[in-house]
Every structure is written in C-alpha cells, then in structure tokens.
Amino acid sequence: MAKKLVGSMKLQVPAGQANPSPPVGPALGQRGINIMEFCKAFNAKTADMEPGAPCPTVITYYQDKSFTMDIKTPPASYYLKKAAKVKSGAKTPSRETVGTVTAAQVKEIAEAKMKDLSATDMEGAMKIILGSARSMGIEVK
16 A cells, blocks of 8 residues: 655755754654654765755655655755855856856766756756856856
C-alpha cells in the first residue's frame, strides 16, 4: 500500500550544518517531521559537499510521519560569487560591474549545476549561467 502524501515544503539549508534550531526545527516540527532524523540524514547526504554551501531542499512528508528529501545543488549565484570573489551582486547590474569570471569558470559552474538546470546540452547550461552572471553585474571574460 502506498503512503498517503500530506504535503511538501522547500528549505534552504547549509550543507552539513542542519540542526534543530530555527529556521529548520520549527518548520519541520509544525509539520510533524522528526527533526533529529532529518538533520542526521541531511548532514550525511551533504557530507561530500562544501560545508556551508546553501542547498535548496524539497521535503515531501507523509501521513505516517516519514519523509523523503530531494537535495539540489547550490544556486548559480553562490558559485558565481565564489568564482568572482565578491560578497554580493551589483546594486544596478546593467550599469556597474562588481567582478569578472572566465569562460572556463562558467563551464565549470554549468557542469556542477547541469542536473538541476532545464538545459539539454552544455552550451544551453552555459547560457543560463551567463544570464545569471549578467543579472548580478559579473562580467565574463
């Protein structure tokens, strides 16, 4: 017999740093999900990722209090800011440039994000990353 689906929720949790404190604990607790079980499972799954990288996570929870989680790769903006060595994007992206990245770095980011992007090939994935860079005020050399 299939489990009865109750709902799903999205959280952005730092890789390897899930703990019962806010915002994770209250969000899971009010839905009846075992907080410590989630934290242990999440930290185990993200152990091979860079510690502290923000991981968008979709949690699907069921009537019997069980859950499944789908951990996605960190946002493209995280990778772009790291590659360009900047704290944040430009306040007016069309007028100012806050940093630069190389085409090789864009390709590397596209490869890392490929499974979560809607692109069918590497060229399309690179165009998506280029668009994100442009919207942040990061120039591509």
